[in-house]
Amino acid sequence: MNDVLVAESVSKHFGNFKALNEVSINVPKGSIFGLLGPNGAGKTTLIRIINQITMPDSGKVLLDGSALKPSDIQNIGYLPEERGLYKSMKVGEQALYLAQLKGLTKKDAKQRLQYWFEKLEIGDWWNKKIQELSKGQAQKIQFVVTVLHKPKLLIFDEPFSGFDPINASLIKDEILQLREEGATVIFSTHRMESVEELCDHIALIHKSNKVLDGKLVDIKRQFKTNTFEVGLQTHNADSVINDIKGRFEVLPATFKSLNDDIKLNVRLKDGTASNDLLRYLTTIAEVHHFVEVIPTANDIFIQTIKNN
Amino acid sequence: MNHLWLIIRREYLTKVRNKSFIIMTFLSPLIMIALIVLVAYLSQMNSNKDRTICILDESGQFSGAFTDTEHTKYRFLDGMDLNAAKMHVQAKEDYGLLYIFASGDSSISYTGSKFYTKESPSLTIVSDLESKIEKRLTELKLVQDGLDIQKIESLRVNVTIGQESFEGQKTSKVESYLKLAFGGAAGYLLFMFIIIYGNMIMRSVIEEKTSRIIEIIISSVRPVQLMMGKIIGTSLAGITQFVIWVVLGFALTLAMSTVFGVDLVQMNTPQSEMIQQGLQQAEAQGELQELMIAFFNLPILNLCVAFLFFFLGGFLLYSSLYAAIGAAVDSETDTQQFMMPIIMPLVLAVYVGAFTVIEDPHGTVSTIFSFLPFTSPVVMLMRIPFGVPIWEQILSFLILVGTFALTVWFAAKIYRVGILMYGKKPSYKELFKWLKY
Known part of the structure; x- marks a missing residue:
């Protein structure tokens, strides 16, 4: 596998508290990798270890196959969850400073900043101080600074918090665009709908342990329950429902539809094909709605955490 | 190394460009100096006030002991009793009245004195008066015992001990003060x-x-x-x-x-008046020279x-x-x-x-x-x-x-x-x- 980042059995203690316990993850090149977990699970610690802010007690982290070294900061762009900027410094000056710390020359940094400022239509902020900007506006600057040095690995910790829907979707498009250009993205968030939207791989960390990881599609397949949403139209609803209940396991359904008389979730036993169900249904009523229930990231998250 | 340089540069520039830093930098010496000048100016005003001190000398021994200075005048009151003198001084709004008690008998003796003022008098003036009385009394007593004052003055010696370490390094008291400073x-x-x-x-x-x-x-x-x-x-x-x-x-x-x-070096306060008198007697020139030598x-x-x-x-x-x-x-x-x-x-x-x-x-x-x-x-x-x-x-x-x-x-x-x-x-x-x- 062509993994950009590999963490091998990384452990970290803070005093008596075990923040990470033998956590391993593989982040494939070009993927958007969702790093999920409840509050305090150890996500931020892992991210800080990848950024060489904290050193692991044991285990190792490989970037492009070789152990992390100080010069790798140029290959990583990190947008922390706790983020801010120097309040009394001017936007342009500050962006230049942060870009230079990432190893860009002043000239390069200026050019790229101009490109980004134009792209996000924030060119007239250059001489403003951060304290004159709103929180969302300052976040835009932070985003630009994070991606400016074109790192091969981007790490975003709750990137959309503080953005209005318009700017959030703008940033989302930029992230997708960066992926197109070859960057790999690690994405830590609590917002499952953005996981659904963006991530192709996920890892779930709970109480310092990795409890789940893999391709999102594979995980969903793993979590599917062979349940189908069924919407029917018929004149004698009661007898039809009883008929179905006699043959299959039936659960209440909540999907939206226009004018179905009967809404059901039907669970099939292992070995029963969905065609069998459909064939049977067509004989007793008119089928308007027939969809397999795909477990959402939210369901998977909650179910996994509950089971652990 | 490059990073360190960038950080130093940013820290320096943000500090130096900070408005309150700039204001502090330029305003605080201004305020300090203004304060010093103000204090100097005020104390100069204060001591420049001319004052007259009246003296009621019932012992009759101090007629030559008080000589006028630039801002202080002395006036002897004759033929008045204490109450009349007090009234007189108050009426003329003079600074104060120095009342020297009558000596007990014809021989030289000092039975005490009192300084009457409207408000409590300045310490320097009181100690100045005291030293003047002391000086005159000592002189009188010396004369009474048959000693020649002029002779005593001429016999007085001024001693400064030269200091030298065993390695031959010369020092002096002035130098010690300078070192301390x-x-x-x-x-x-x-x-x-x-x-x-x-x-x-x-x-x-x-x-x-x-x-x-x-x-x-x-x-x-x-x-x-x-x-x-x-x-x-x-x-x-x-x-x-x-x-x-x-x-x-x-x-x-x-x-x-x-x-x-405002001459900050030579502020004209009563203290400096006295110091100047002292300095004139001492070899002021010599001390300055000594200071220079000490410095080098x-x-x-x-x-x-x-x-x-x-x-x-x-x-x-x-x-x-x-x-x-x-x-x-x-x-x-x-x-x-x-x-x-x-x-x-x-x-x-x-x-x-x-x-x-x-x-x-x-x-x-x-x-x-x-x-x-x-x-x-x-x-x-x-x-x-x-x-x-x-x-x-x-x-x-x-x-x-x-x-x-x-x-x-x-x-x-x-x-x-x-x-x-x-x-x-x-x-x-x-x-x-x-x-x-």
């Missing part, structure tokens, strides 16, 4: 510098924490680099401010004293080099601790409990320096304190003008550097953990735990 100034300067700019470093660390930029920065640079860059950048800004203060202060003193005609006798090169090294060493030592405190807390109000251990040795150093070095610059206490790392910069700077062997200076400096390395290591540990800790204020126990993270 130099050492004291250097030590005190360092003390002030540490407090002002140490705090500034601490505040700038706290600012990075509260503005939440810290994690963005340390994903690019190592925390130690950031800390050192901060300390160096802020020190440079501090040095800039200090230099501007000195230059401005000097220029302003010069300008203001010409404009307002100081180990100037040694002083400058040692000042540079101990000043930097001391400042860096303390500022790394200030940085660590800044990293450990969330806001400036939380810093109090951690400030004590820093301020204590500093204050101790200044007091030990001030008291023991004056007493005996090479005594046990001052020697020990000039080696202890947290007091050595201040105390050693105070001792050096008195001649400290080079090996002692080097040893003390090496101890200082060693301790500095230790505190930087310690501070860097605290800093590295502390900058990412938000919320509750840590205890000493927790700080100790951080060292092991």
Whole structure:
């Protein structure tokens, strides 16, 4: 596998508290990798270890196959969850400073900043101080600074918090665009709908342990329950429902539809094909709605955490 | 290295461009000088007031003892009793009435005196009157015992003991005072510098924490680099401010004293009147010369080099601790409990320096304190003008550097953990735990 980042059995203690316990993850090149977990699970610690802010007690982290070294900061762009900027410094000056710390020359940094400022239509902020900007506006600057040095690995910790829907979707498009250009993205968030939207791989960390990881599609397949949403139209609803209940396991359904008389979730036993169900249904009523229930990231998250 | 340079540059520029920094830099010497000039001017006004002191001398022995000066006139009242004299003085609004009691018999004796004034009189005037009475009485008694005053005056000798060390280095009392002044100034300067700019470093660390930029920065640079860059950048800004203060202060003193005609060197107060009288008798010219010689006798090169090294060493030592405190807390109000251990040795150093070095610059206490790392910069700077062997200076400096390395290591540990800790204020126990993270 062509993994950009590999963490091998990384452990970290803070005093008596075990923040990470033998956590391993593989982040494939070009993927958007969702790093999920409840509050305090150890996500931020892992991210800080990848950024060489904290050193692991044991285990190792490989970037492009070789152990992390100080010069790798140029290959990583990190947008922390706790983020801010120097309040009394001017936007342009500050962006230049942060870009230079990432190893860009002043000239390069200026050019790229101009490109980004134009792209996000924030060119007239250059001489403003951060304290004159709103929180969302300052976040835009932070985003630009994070991606400016074109790192091969981007790490975003709750990137959309503080953005209005318009700017959030703008940033989302930029992230997708960066992926197109070859960057790999690690994405830590609590917002499952953005996981659904963006991530192709996920890892779930709970109480310092990795409890789940893999391709999102594979995980969903793993979590599917062979349940189908069924919407029917018929004149004698009661007898039809009883008929179905006699043959299959039936659960209440909540999907939206226009004018179905009967809404059901039907669970099939292992070995029963969905065609069998459909064939049977067509004989007793008119089928308007027939969809397999795909477990959402939210369901998977909650179910996994509950089971652990 | 490149990163360190960038950080130093940013720290320096933001400090120097900061509005309150600029205002402080240019306004505080202005305010200081204005205050000094104001005080000088006011006290000059105060003492320039002409006053008349009436004297009711019932003993009749003091007629020649009081001679008028520029601002003080003496007037003898004759043929009045005390009550009439009091009325007279009050009516004429004179400064006061000196009433000298009648002597008991015909022989010379002093039975007492009283000074009547509207408000309580100035201390200098009272002691001036006392000394005038004492002088006249002594003279009278000498004459009565048949001694020739002129002869006594001519027999009076003035002794100054020349001092010389066994190695042949000549010193004098004037020189000792000069040394004290130099050492004291250097030590005190360092003390002030540490407090002002140490705090500034601490505040700038706290600012990075509260503005939440810290994690963005340390994903690019190592925390130690950031800390050192901060300390160096802020020190440079501090040095800039200090230099501007000195230059401005000097220029302003010069300008203001010409404009307002206030002669700051020779303020005309009653005190200076007396000092001048004393100086005229002494060989003022000779003393100035002695001062110049004393100045050039100081180990100037040694002083400058040692000042540079101990000043930097001391400042860096303390500022790394200030940085660590800044990293450990969330806001400036939380810093109090951690400030004590820093301020204590500093204050101790200044007091030990001030008291023991004056007493005996090479005594046990001052020697020990000039080696202890947290007091050595201040105390050693105070001792050096008195001649400290080079090996002692080097040893003390090496101890200082060693301790500095230790505190930087310690501070860097605290800093590295502390900058990412938000919320509750840590205890000493927790700080100790951080060292092991």
